[in-house]
Amino acid sequence: MNVKIPEMMDRPEVLLRGNFACAGCGLSIAYKTSISALNRPIVVIPACCSSVIQSLHPNVAYNVPTLNIAFAAHASAASGIARAKKMRGEDTTTVVWSGDGGTYDIGLSTWSGAAERNENIIHFCYDNNFYSNTGAQRSGATPRGAVTTTTPRGKREKRKSIARIMAAHDIPYIATASIGYLRDLYTKVKKASMIEGYRFILIDAPCPTGWNSDPAITPELGELSVKTGYFPLFEIEEGKLTFSKRGIRYKDPINRLSIEKYLEKQGRFKSMTSEQTKLLTDDLQYEWDMLSKLE
Amino acid sequence: MCSCLSRKEEAESLGNDSRVEVKEMVQSLEKPQTKLMTGAEAVATAAKLSRPQVIAAYPITPQTKIVETLSGMVARGEMDTEYINVESEHSAMGAVIGASLAGTRTFTATSSHGLLYMGELVWWAGMTRIPVVMPVVNRSLNPWNIWPDHQDAMAFRDAGWIQFYAKNNQEVLDLTICAFKIAEHHKIWMPVMVCLDGFILSHTSAQVEIPSQAIVDAFLPPFEPLAMLDPDNPFAHGSLTDSEGIWEQRMSLIDGFNNARVLIPQILKEYTDKIGRLGDYLIEVTGNIEEAECAIMALGTLGEEAEQTVEFLSEKNIKTVVFRLRVFRPFPRKELISLIKRVPRLLVIDRAVSFGNAGQLAIEIQAELFAHKVDVLFYQKIMGLGGMDVTYADIAVEVENILKEE
Amino acid sequence: MMNEDIELKDPVLPLGRPTLGSAGETGDWRTYRPKFIEENCIKCYKCWLSCPEGTIRVDAHGEYPYIDYIYCKGCGICVHVCPGRKKQKALEMIPE
The missing domain is CATH 3.40.50.920 (Rossmann fold)
Incomplete structure (x- = not known):
């Protein structure tokens, strides 16, 4: 099941042009593709870059109903919306659209509660590996070795595996996707929209401003993250993990591009030592091994 | 009323004792009653009579009996309500903010540390005009102590909420019902806290007159949203706002409280005229x-x-x-x-x-x-x-x- | 007892409405602009798909894309993803 571009073209425009997003913004690409795939979405946005790119009140770039809410309140507010719309008998799709700060860190308990209750919500996490709207501080999603404004010598800890934490909640659908593979993302969103309950989609969304990369290569970085094995593409349904067609060949390290091909295009990895690169490579392999156990 | 029928059917399958209970309940909907009840039960009864469509709450002593009573009422089908068992007070307020903006009447309740933990969203609800009703069972703050004082609610006197302080269980019930009408008045449109002293009211039984469902329905019409999250008419609520925008909203909130000064006595009077109790005084x-x-x-x-x-x-x-x-x-x-x-x-x-x-x-x-x-x-x-x-x-x-x- | 003559104002709710160009004419941000070369376009619409801003416009499927320069921020993604015809790209970046 792979979607064709003409079908995507028929979808409504959800993000209006002339907004506050930086040139080459990865999350804008992720948002456009994901939200346009949904039927009558209502989007909850906690503090994150998405609360900034919508521009200044009273003008808004989002062309869908949007609730801006506090950092750690996305999934709870979405729970309220989903239940209220059920009570009112309205056909809508309730969405959490959160960055990695809101998902990996400060908002972890709110989504964990909503996932445990299996609320009827699609939770998207656009993952740019750090706190982008406050100017590039480390998050639980920052990979080892990456320089952020709060890890000037490179982060010393490994990146959290949010997909495995989410998987421990035994929710009906989990997927990872990258803006380097937009049709794969769109297809996964469509699939998620057919399922009831708490669904989670993690999207690799490069940030040229914070990663210190060329805005023009934002989609290429999305592809490279998959091809180097940095960002595995998979789905988890009923506890069973399936690596996606687009990314399964990178399960075998032999097929992966060298990680340097990914790192060298980003200023945040410029000062990586060979030891840090080795540790990062080990982290990636460890994650592949752990994910493979869920197959 | 329809929720009663299912309860009635359920009761008929259970035998005589339950049938008596159902009969009592049906009567309670038709005419006023006097019952011995705690302040917590008075809150729950008032909430039930006010027909909130979404309740989200997290238990904390001495508020627990409110949420236990309400979840029982929902589970037994006595209330047509979505009850969300959230994992924290912060999420309780998050959920009612979402539910209110999605077009439903909402209710929660908390106390003490629960109110503090909810704090960020208590302000969110106040500053962005969410007409939720929240009884606060007043309890002291840390170190651990479960007994009453007003330190918890007073910490939120500036948060853009209307605050009532009740003196007895009867007033708890009456003010809670009025709170919905006040919060949802289109010229007020802001959250309301009904404060009741922990244990002294929440856990002490006293006689309370309960109005009939019909009379409460006549006083409190169904929820009518001023603005609702709706795919056919999209807006962004609470988006990034500059100084002028914040100024305009804060001035409007001041106006809202001025409106409330005028309208609260009118609403209390209407309740008093219909129910024959309470009085319109502040x-x-x-x-x-x-x-x-x-x-x-x-x-x-x-x-x-x-x-x-x-x-x-x-x-x-x-x-x-x-x-x-x-x-x-x-x-x-x-x-x-x-x-x-x-x-x-x-x-x-x-x-x-x-x-x-x-x-x-x-x-x-x-x-x-x-x-x-x-x-x-x-x-x-x-x-x-x-x-x-x-x-x-x-x-x-x-x-x-x-x-x-x- | 009450001031009956007080004017009761309507609440101002924090609602923003969808607006084209909510951040102004963001084309001003550009230092380079993408130039479209029709003869090299194979209508794969990859530029449309990957444009973060939605400034690559396509009126109907089967038609050539065009660029809304009022809002295009000049990031260059469209040029980067364009496969072109026989390795000749249908888009190139030129200085403003």
């Missing part, structure tokens, strides 16, 4: 104001305790009067000043402190006295923190000390 006056040597002012059950003091002291031939503030936000300045002008002395009792200054009620009244150049001998006392028992006799001692000092 400040309850007990005792003979013309003869009083000293007026006593307090909130909640301290106000009711002070009413006993009036009687107690009159036996000693000391004339006092009680001004019990029923509503603290909006602050009923005009009514207060017109009362205080008529007495020679005023004793203000606070059950909370603004540390570094004085009791919040005392501070605010002093400001009004200065602004209106009221000539009264002013006294203040902090009492009952951490649930310290305060009796009518304790209050009498304070009054006697004042009179002796002069």
Whole structure:
């Protein structure tokens, strides 16, 4: 099941042009593709870059109903919306659209509660590996070795595996996707929209401003993250993990591009030592091994 | 009513005892009843009669009985309500904000640390005008202590919420029903806190008259959203706002409270006319104001305790009067000043402190006295923190000390 | 007892409405602009798909894309993803 571009073209425009997003913004690409795939979405946005790119009140770039809410309140507010719309008998799709700060860190308990209750919500996490709207501080999603404004010598800890934490909640659908593979993302969103309950989609969304990369290569970085094995593409349904067609060949390290091909295009990895690169490579392999156990 | 039928059917399959229970319940919907109930049960009963469509709450002592009672009512099909068992108070308020903006009547309840943990979203609801009703069962803050004082609710006096303080279980029930109508009035449209003292009210049984469902329905029509998250008419709620925008919204909130000052008595009057109880006053006056040597002012059950003091002291031939503030936000300045002008002395009792200054009620009244150049001998006392028992006799001692000092 | 003559104002709710160009004419941000070369376009619409801003416009499927220069921020993604015809790209970046 792979979607064709003409079908995507028929979808409504959800993000209006002339907004506050930086040139080459990865999350804008992720948002456009994901939200346009949904039927009558209502989007909850906690503090994150998405609360900034919508521009200044009273003008808004989002062309869908949007609730801006506090950092750690996305999934709870979405729970309220989903239940209220059920009570009112309205056909809508309730969405959490959160960055990695809101998902990996400060908002972890709110989504964990909503996932445990299996609320009827699609939770998207656009993952740019750090706190982008406050100017590039480390998050639980920052990979080892990456320089952020709060890890000037490179982060010393490994990146959290949010997909495995989410998987421990035994929710009906989990997927990872990258803006380097937009049709794969769109297809996964469509699939998620057919399922009831708490669904989670993690999207690799490069940030040229914070990663210190060329805005023009934002989609290429999305592809490279998959091809180097940095960002595995998979789905988890009923506890069973399936690596996606687009990314399964990178399960075998032999097929992966060298990680340097990914790192060298980003200023945040410029000062990586060979030891840090080795540790990062080990982290990636460890994650592949752990994910493979869920197959 | 339809929820009753399913309960009735269920009961019929269970046998005679349940059938009697159902009969009682159906009666309760048709005509007013008097029941012995705790303050927590009064809150739950009021909530049930007000037909909230979404409830989200997290248990905390001494609020627990409210959420337990309500979840029982929902589980038994007595309420047509989505009940969300959230994982924290922060999420409870998050969920009701979402549900309210999605077009439903919402309700939650909390206390003490729960209110503090909810704090960020208490402000969110206040500043962005979410018409939720939330009873706060007043309880002291840390270190751990479960007994009543007003420190919790007072910490949120500036958060853009209307605040009521109830004196007994009857008032808890009546004000909670009125709170929905007040919160949802299109010229007010803001959240309402109904404060009740922990244990003294929440866990103490007293006679409460319960209005019939029909009369409450006549008083409180279904929820009518001013703005609703709707794919056919999209808007972004609470998006990034510049200084001018914030200024405009804050000024509007000030206007909203001014509207509330006018509209609250009207709504209380409408309730009183329909139900035959409650009264439309913002400040309850007990005792003979013309003869009083000293007026006593307090909130909640301290106000009711002070009413006993009036009687107690009159036996000693000391004339006092009680001004019990029923509503603290909006602050009923005009009514207060017109009362205080008529007495020679005023004793203000606070059950909370603004540390570094004085009791919040005392501070605010002093400001009004200065602004209106009221000539009264002013006294203040902090009492009952951490649930310290305060009796009518304790209050009498304070009054006697004042009179002796002069 | 109450001021009956007080004017009761309607609440101002924090609602923002969808607006084209909510951040102004963001084409001003550009230092380079994408130039479209029709003869090299194979209508794969990859530029449309990957444009973060939605400034690559396509009126109907089967038609050539065009660029809304009023809002295009000049990031260059469209040029980067364009496969072109026989390795000749249908888009190139030129200085403003």
